[in-house]
Amino acid sequence: MDDYLRNSLSTMPLFAGLSEATLGRLSRVAFRRTYAPGMLILLEGAPCESVFFIVTGAVRVYRLSPQGRQQILATLGPGQGFNTAPPFLPEGRTPASVEAIGETTVLAIRQEDFVALARTCADFSWAILQDFAAHLLHLTDLVEDLALRSVRGRLARFLLEQADGAYVTRPWTQDEIAAHLGTVRDVVGRALRSLADAGLLRMERGRIVLLDREGLEAEAGA
Amino acid sequence: MTAGVLPQIDLMRCILCGRCVQACPTQAVEMLANGPTIVRPDACTYCTACEAICPVGAITCTFEIVWK
Numbered sequence: 001m002d003d004y005l006r007n008s009l010s011t012m013p014l015f016a017g018l019s020e021a022t023l024g025r026l027s028r029v030a031f032r033r034t035y036a037p038g039m040l041i042l043l044e045g046a047p048c049e050s051v052f053f054i055v056t057g058a059v060r061v062y063r064l065s066p067q068g069r070q071q072i073l074a075t076l077g078p079g080q081g082f083n084t085a086p087p088f089l090p091e092g093r094t095p096a097s098v099e100a101i102g103e104t105t106v107l108a109i110r111q112e113d114f115v116a117l118a119r120t121c122a123d124f125s126w127a128i129l130q131d132f133a134a135h136l137l138h139l140t141d142l143v144e145d146l147a148l149r150s151v152r153g154r155l156a157r158f159l160l161e162q163a164d165g166a167y168v169t170r171p172w173t174q175d176e177i178a179a180h181l182g183t184v185r186d187v188v189g190r191a192l193r194s195l196a197d198a199g200l201l202r203m204e205r206g207r208i209v210l211l212d213r214e215g216l217e218a219e220a221g222a
Numbered sequence: 223m224t225a226g227v228l229p230q231i232d233l234m235r236c237i238l239c240g241r242c243v244q245a246c247p248t249q250a251v252e253m254l255a256n257g258p259t260i261v262r263p264d265a266c267t268y269c270t271a272c273e274a275i276c277p278v279g280a281i282t283c284t285f286e287i288v289w290k
Binding site: 159162163171172173174175185189202203205206207208209210211213 | 227268270274283
């Protein structure tokens with residue numbers, strides 16, 4: 001048995017509750033892959049072959065509009081899974097493209113092995129359900145953001161989440177922030193300037209320094 | 223820690239169009255033999271104009287998001 005795989009699996013919070021027997025089965029079917037920064041891991045619409053769980057690094061999950069505009073659906077980090085839904089659907093296809101942000105190591109499981117585990121190991125199914133629930137809540141928040149908040153409000157919420165370390169935290173370009181918020185770079189630039197003019201943040205060389213939590217929370221809730 | 227932060231230019235991706243040189247409001251970037259280079263880093267204000275104008279995404283200006 002591959003000790004690296006077993007150790008990687010057992011340290012993931014998602015799989016912390018698995019029995020030794022299930023961990024053993026999982027480590028026999030999982031395989032390791034490492035991707036360079038910017039490498040495409042999955043392409044939207046492709047047949048689903050494997051599911052993935054991040055060991056180290058981070059990935060960007062996104063869809064592209066016909067005009068080429070990118071909407072980031074999630075930024076995922078260690079312990080989180082992706083492409084876990086299609087194996088449960090007939091003819092399930094990869095729902096979104098996934099790209100490595102930095103050098104990223106994942107554990108991959110072929111979809112037939114994944115489904116077999118889900119059918120036969122209740123503790124594994126429970127872990128996957130918890131992962132589904134987390135994804136569902138995240139996407140619900142995203143829909144609320146896109147439908148009900150202004151760009152300025154979405155930006156305030158995004159900045160608070162990043163500074164508080166709610167998700168994967170890293171340096172961002174304004175283009176990446178725009179893709180995360182469902183808008184374009186110019187609009188993000190204007191929103192940043194307006195928040196700075198309101199005294200809620202300060203733009204520095206290579207840093208966005210948040211100054212006023214109450215003010216930003218009020219913007220995020222607006 | 224951010225005093226020395228400069229736009230990052232990926233010369234493998236750069237197509238040598240020179241738009242970043244024209245867009246820079248402080249003439250901090252010049253086109254050298256191997257491609258655009260920030261020759262006057264002290265003049266760079268990190269305004270991100272070079273990143274915005276680059277047609278191939280070869281220039282990146284990243285921001286950490288932090289509390290004061």
